[in-house]
Amino acid sequence: MTDRSQYPVVEARGISKRVSSPEGELELLRDIQFSILPGEAVAVLGASGSGKTTLLGILAGLDTPSAGTVLIEGADLFALGEDGRAGVRREAIGFVFQSFHLLPTLTAVENVMLPLELAGRADARVQAEQWLARVGLERRLRHYPRQLSGGEQQRVAIARAFVTRPRLLFADEPTGNLDLATGRRVIDLLFEINREQGTTLVLVTHDDKVAERCTRRLRLDGGRLRGDA
Numbered sequence: 001m002t003d004r005s006q007y008p009v010v011e012a013r014g015i016s017k018r019v020s021s022p023e024g025e026l027e028l029l030r031d032i033q034f035s036i037l038p039g040e041a042v043a044v045l046g047a048s049g050s051g052k053t054t055l056l057g058i059l060a061g062l063d064t065p066s067a068g069t070v071l072i073e074g075a076d077l078f079a080l081g082e083d084g085r086a087g088v089r090r091e092a093i094g095f096v097f098q099s100f101h102l103l104p105t106l107t108a109v110e111n112v113m114l115p116l117e118l119a120g121r122a123d124a125r126v127q128a129e130q131w132l133a134r135v136g137l138e139r140r141l142r143h144y145p146r147q148l149s150g151g152e153q154q155r156v157a158i159a160r161a162f163v164t165r166p167r168l169l170f171a172d173e174p175t176g177n178l179d180l181a182t183g184r185r186v187i188d189l190l191f192e193i194n195r196e197q198g199t200t201l202v203l204v205t206h207d208d209k210v211a212e213r214c215t216r217r218l219r220l221d222g223g224r225l226r227g228d229a
Contacts, residue, residue: 007074008035009168009200010059014068017054028054029223041194041201043211046220052204056172060093061085090119094166098176100153102145108132109141112160131159135189151182162193169194171203
């Protein structure tokens with residue numbers, strides 16, 4: 001059995017991403033290299049178009065690089081097939097998105113149950129109800145996303161991300177669709193649960209105040225890594 005403690009949780013090795021456009025080839029990322037240790041909270045900062053979301057997609061194996069590779073707990077994502085990458089995501093990774101990504105035909109509790117049901121867990125409903133109570137939504141179990149506020153939908157998404165107890169959490173602008181006050185409450189909750197669970201966090205944001213709460217900050221500019229502090 002592989003000893004995960006000897007590896008960085010995430011390691012980017014020379015990641016580049018190029019795409020074709022009517023104006024010619026665009027370079028979205030160029031030679032990105034860094035590693036993230038267990039338990040770190042790392043912010044990925046940069047202006048719109050700097051490559052933050054593209055990088056996050058590659059780190060999660062949802063997109064493929066033009067060059068380079070990503071290691072998750074020592075496993076080379078791009079030496080695996082799509083099924084293998086999906087297995088790594090299912091085993092180790094949770095996600096929180098800017099646009100929530102809740103299934104509109106499922107209730108709050110059903111949305112949170114889904115990843116556990118896909119993993120064959122018999123206690124899916126019990127765990128989902130407990131996590132919704134943890135994020136303050138015990139009275140919203142049977143509400144559909146359209147019946148919830150933006151802040152409530154993001155809290156459902158946080159519960160869904162943590163219900164599988166992932167070792168690594170990717171969060172892509174999790175407060176981007178929320179007003180300032182609601183966003184502050186949601187980010188407080190995200191960091192609180194992340195500390196409780198000891199999860200490694202990679203947080204994409206354009207907000208310096210949010211980034212300051214992380215232990216490290218990676219700054220992208222024009223697809224290049226300009227700072228690591």
